[in-house]
Amino acid sequence: MTLCVAMLIGMATVQSAGAQTPPGKAASASGGTTTKRATPGADKKAAPAATGASDYAQRYATVCAACHGANGRSDMPATPALAGQHSFYAITQLFLFREGRRGNEAMTAVAKTMKDADMRGFADHIATLPAVPPPAPATAADAARMTKGQALAQEHKCLFCHGADLAGGQQVPRVAGQREDYLKMSLRGFKDGSRPGYTMAMSQAVSQIAVEDLDTLAYFIARFPAGK
């Protein structure tokens, strides 16, 4: 198990670094030339099991988009937006679902079928989806609640770990503009222990925060930065 986790982290680090390399840079690192293979018609027929990024883009569209949205912005209740999420964070969560350490029936079922290479492929694809701002809310944000949320985020170091823009990085997730229902559920889950997390970071961060304040934080983060 320990070995497995170590391997995962090694793998995720490499992937995460790769995901942050601008496409131009990656191209020049691999020689700078476009080496497109000639693909005669016959080749297509005998298409080998594709393992490239486009394969996972296709598999994402087939398997994941129904719940998470084609562009990674979910319309489904309690289903997180994945757009703009970091590869390292995504692969870690897929690992937790697969190992049954993060409980959700739908996601556990999906993750159970994944080999390590699949987790890496999906996490990599997720990292290519540009962050999509949440749809404009029907009503203006409650200014007092936003101010309270901002103060709580400052006081409890949410901004310290997740960044002043709440965009996260590496193993720390982007939370800015995430669905409010999902944020609420996640924060409550870290507090009541139903979502243990990969490390203790979040359970410690929320342990001293009252549930009403967690809900205010969710309200603030879901509308961040637009409602500021």
Ligand code: HEC
């Ligand atoms: C049936 C709906 C459904 C399908 C299909 C599905 N997901 Fe999910 N996914 C969810 C839900 C719901 C959650 C939140 C689970 C929770 O509350 O713990 C989630 C969570 C996640 C997370 C964690 C996000 C975070 O912010 O922590 C990742 C990563 C993820 N899914 C990736 C995928 C990938 C990749 C696929 C396709 C291979 C996929 N999902 C297919 C419903 C789905």
Ligand code: HEC
């Ligand atoms: C010490 C660093 C740290 C602090 C402080 C911190 N976080 Fe986190 N947060 C993390 C990490 C790391 C994760 C990934 C959780 C895991 O281990 O699986 C996370 C996960 C989350 C998630 C789940 C996102 C998702 O997509 O499922 C939310 C929401 C969140 N944090 C909000 C907050 C809020 C609100 C605060 C302030 C009360 C906060 N965080 C403070 C590091 C931190």
